[in-house]
Amino acid sequence: MADVTDNLIDLCGRLRDAVLPALGTHAARAHTGVAVGGDITFGIDEQAEALLAQHMRERLPGWAFYSEDGGLHGAREPEYVLIVDPIDGTRPAAAGFESACVSIAAVPASEAPTMGDVVAGVVQEIKSGALFVAERGAGFSMRRADGPAIPFRPTPREDVESMFWSLGFRGRPAVILARVLEELIDASSVGGSVFDIGSAAYGVTRILTGQLDAYVDIGPAIIAAHPWAEAEFRRVGRGAVLCNSPYDVAATYLLCR
Missing domain, CATH: 3.30.540.10 (Fructose-1,6-Bisphosphatase, subunit A, domain 1)
Structure with a gap:
């Protein structure tokens, strides 16, 4: 191996x-x-x-x-x-x-x-x-690139109000995504923070370093619960549903197991 x-x-x-x-x-x-x-x-x-x-x-x-x-x-x-x-x-x-x-x-x-x-x-x-x-x-x-180990520091934080987390808006209909995540965004945006950093791999590995508490991609769940929303995802994605795919998260999945 x-x-x-x-x-x-x-x-x-x-x-x-x-x-x-x-x-x-x-x-x-x-x-x-x-x-x-x-x-x-x-x-x-x-x-x-x-x-x-x-x-x-x-x-x-x-x-x-x-x-x-x-x-x-x-x-x-x-x-x-x-x-x-x-x-x-x-x-x-x-x-x-x-x-x-x-x-x-x-x-x-x-x-x-x-x-x-x-x-x-x-x-x-x-x-x-x-x-x-x-x-x-x-x-x-x-x-790190020069050799030293990066400490494994997952956060002990448990309360939503102080959570630092990441999501992705690329290819997702903004109003629908914000509506579903509204309570989580509002609860954490002052005492914590929400980021769109543009990379699932970077976001998930920040959980291992303790820089973030969570990475959220709720797009597939929205479509599964509300099939009508798929048309909006395809509208924003120019005909495609652009949620995370295996090539985005396969490596980070093993890192986090």
């Missing part, structure tokens, strides 16, 4: 190196297409996806990978399938903010892998280089 994890760390590092110089540039914000999941592909996404395809072809030809923009590619009978978001937090990355990560998870190849099949997950902050690594059955580690 260590070899699998090492491969994920190597790929994370290469993707980070490829996009780091583009953070905050105007070229990073250019719209270059539409991803498989329906989101806009930005210039910085295209750069990362090209490096991902090259890396897999040259270094891991016996594996397959699924990415946000490119879908499923690689070996026809792979040993492992990687679930990759080369830039989780494309919009913060394009703006030059720190809340953007590379997120990669590995699952043994099967007909229908689930979250429970993830055997390794790696998240790396693009701007700082901080690395979060998890192996199933072997725990997890967090370290």
Whole structure:
């Protein structure tokens, strides 16, 4: 399993190196297409996806990978399938903010892998280089780019009024989302705080560092409870429902197990 994890760390590092110089540039914000999941592909996404395809072809030809923009590619009978978001937090990355990560998870190849099949997950902050690594059955580690460990400091906070938490408005109808979360937002916005930081991987890993208490994506639950709302999600998402997908949270799921 260590070899699998090492491969994920190597790929994370290469993707980070490829996009780091583009953070905050105007070229990073250019719209270059539409991803498989329906989101806009930005210039910085295209750069990362090209490096991902090259890396897999040259270094891991016996594996397959699924990415946000490119879908499923690689070996026809792979040993492992990687679930990759080369830039989780494309919009913060394009703006030059720190809340953007590379997120990669590995699952043994099967007909229908689930979250429970993830055997390794790696998240790396693009701007700082901080690395979060998890192996199933072997725990997890967090370290800064220069080597020192990042302390595991989950908050002991239990009251909603002082909660620091994150949500995401991208692709979600603002009025519907705010209406559902109204009481939680109002209760915590003064004694605590609510943030839209633009990256699920960054938000969830902040729970491990103690910077945030929770990450909330209630979009799928809204649609499940109120099917009529799907039309509004598709309106805002330009035809697609843009809630979090496995490539957004597969690695962080293992980190938090």
